[in-house]
Amino acid sequence: MEVQILEADYLVIGSGAMGMAFVDTLLTETDATIIMVDMHGKPGGHWNNAYPFVTLHQPSNFYGVGSKELSKGRKDEIGLNIGLNELASGAEVSAYFDEVMNHHFLTSGRVQYFPMCKYTGNNQFTSLTSEQTFSVKVNKRLVDATYLNTSVPSTHKPNFTMADDIDFIALNDLPRVAKAPEQYVVVGGGKTGIDACLWLLEKQVNPDNISWVMPRDAWLMDRRNTQPTQEFFFDTIGAQANQMEALAQASSVSDLFNKLESTGVLVRLDTQIEPEMYHGATISQQELTQLRRIKHVIRQGRVTHLAKGEITLEQGSQEVAENALFIDCSASAIGDRKSLPVFNDDKITLQTIRIIQPVFSAALIAHIEAAYENDHQKNALSQVVPLPNKSTDWLTVNAAFMKNQYIWSQDKSLQKWLYFNRLDGFSKMVADVSPNDEDKQALLKRLRGNVPKAMENMMRLIASLETKEKELSHV
Numbered sequence: 001m002e003v004q005i006l007e008a009d010y011l012v013i014g015s016g017a018m019g020m021a022f023v024d025t026l027l028t029e030t031d032a033t034i035i036m037v038d039m040h041g042k043p044g045g046h047w048n049n050a051y052p053f054v055t056l057h058q059p060s061n062f063y064g065v066g067s068k069e070l071s072k073g074r075k076d077e078i079g080l081n082i083g084l085n086e087l088a089s090g091a092e093v094s095a096y097f098d099e100v101m102n103h104h105f106l107t108s109g110r111v112q113y114f115p116m117c118k119y120t121g122n123n124q125f126t127s128l129t130s131e132q133t134f135s136v137k138v139n140k141r142l143v144d145a146t147y148l149n150t151s152v153p154s155t156h157k158p159n160f161t162m163a164d165d166i167d168f169i170a171l172n173d174l175p176r177v178a179k180a181p182e183q184y185v186v187v188g189g190g191k192t193g194i195d196a197c198l199w200l201l202e203k204q205v206n207p208d209n210i211s212w213v214m215p216r217d218a219w220l221m222d223r224r225n226t227q228p229t230q231e232f233f234f235d236t237i238g239a240q241a242n243q244m245e246a247l248a249q250a251s252s253v254s255d256l257f258n259k260l261e262s263t264g265v266l267v268r269l270d271t272q273i274e275p276e277m278y279h280g281a282t283i284s285q286q287e288l289t290q291l292r293r294i295k296h297v298i299r300q301g302r303v304t305h306l307a308k309g310e311i312t313l314e315q316g317s318q319e320v321a322e323n324a325l326f327i328d329c330s331a332s333a334i335g336d337r338k339s340l341p342v343f344n345d346d347k348i349t350l351q352t353i354r355i356i357q358p359v360f361s362a363a364l365i366a367h368i369e370a371a372y373e374n375d376h377q378k379n380a381l382s383q384v385v386p387l388p389n390k391s392t393d394w395l396t397v398n399a400a401f402m403k404n405q406y407i408w409s410q411d412k413s414l415q416k417w418l419y420f421n422r423l424d425g426f427s428k429m430v431a432d433v434s435p436n437d438e439d440k441q442a443l444l445k446r447l448r449g450n451v452p453k454a455m456e457n458m459m460r461l462i463a464s465l466e467t468k469e470k471e472l473s474h475v
């Protein structure tokens, strides 16, 4: 079959949330032509493979693409997120990205979309359904919107072995359970593990019939503190002020986490266990109360083998019921990739430039591409804030995030862009405070007043971490 030749200003690999947010901003702010390629049949990336009961874990108000609202402006009136801004379901997120593609991108006449196609390198891609190969003449840049490498339960391969005769399912199949097993074993302590446990508890499963394999405990954010609407100002900005104060005053890294916990910035499942993980997941107090009903939490490292009646782990083994149902929640949504410069000659690699905010980051990178002159200037505004993994990453990613915030705050036109961008969430909330609102102004004063000391102390705490890591590597 002859290779078909195409031409566009940008060739974007991946129509997941990041690719979509990037293209949306580029369409709004330039007259560029764009080709989007994705192996999935629909936009939305991993949301195509999501489990049926998944929701966002941040309010819908600041997820999606910049030009189109995802939230319906409601708060949840039922369920474990009650009283907080709504969390779109996976189906809603998928439908939203479909709508953005079909009624905005494609109707603009400037976007060509190639679903079911695999990018193979050198500006070429091949259709998975027809084997037709396309070669693109790219006038401006190739954009890699696949770099975060999100992994989800239904498409991931577990990194442990298992006997053939056990009942083992991906989280996606949980709603298909037709006969209750004696015991449910949830494998994985991250956000999907949390979702599996909450789903079982909401479906009246007795908490004593749930065993939860938790290789690492996590620090979690109280979702009440991530609400980008004025009625939650004192929660959201209050938590930021508490965080800044803790950073300014902490005498050591462990003192920092004590302060973050005692002021409600971070929470954990069990206050007796020192968390080793931080992935930026959020949780409501109601969800936390539910999860604490599960008493059989297995903390013996990662699973190495599953068999009928037994789990083998890195640090021991556990007996389980013969007919136990194992639920795989061991995919780590967070890929393990080293940071690259975002702008590099003819390529843009989309990465997070604000703490755990992939869609905001992709939109801002598109704005920087459109509005600034050269790659040196563009990269200075787009320093990567890596996705956190271990608990102490909380500190290093916050340092990187604060550095970017400072750089952005020196640029008046960028400040204006942030104010009007729906994916930003918080700039508008702060900028809209009336000078006469004494309580809010006092809170902002406390937040800003601690910034210089926090920056200085953060560097000291990070240096102490590095010294400790060096010492450990010599043992």
Ligand SMILES: Cc1cc2nc3c(=O)[nH]c(=O)nc-3n(C[C@H](O)[C@H](O)[C@H](O)COP(=O)(O)OP(=O)(O)OC[C@H]3O[C@@H](n4cnc5c(N)ncnc54)[C@H](O)[C@@H]3O)c2cc1C
Pocket: 013, 014, 015, 016, 017, 018, 019, 037, 038, 039, 040, 044, 045, 046, 047, 054, 055, 056, 057, 058, 063, 117, 118, 119, 120, 145, 146, 147, 148, 149, 150, 151, 152, 333, 356, 357, 358, 359
């Ligand atoms: C359960 C869950 C809940 C989440 N909730 C939130 C939340 O509330 N807020 C938040 O900010 N983030 C959340 N996230 C993080 C989430 O990963 C990001 O928000 C975002 O969806 C990631 O998008 P992406 O475009 O980087 O990746 P993906 O969704 O993985 O998209 C990448 C796309 O690239 C395509 N691709 C890869 N290689 C190729 C190739 N060679 N050729 C063609 N196409 C290719 C893939 O098919 C895929 O469609 C959540 C993640 C999970 C798993």
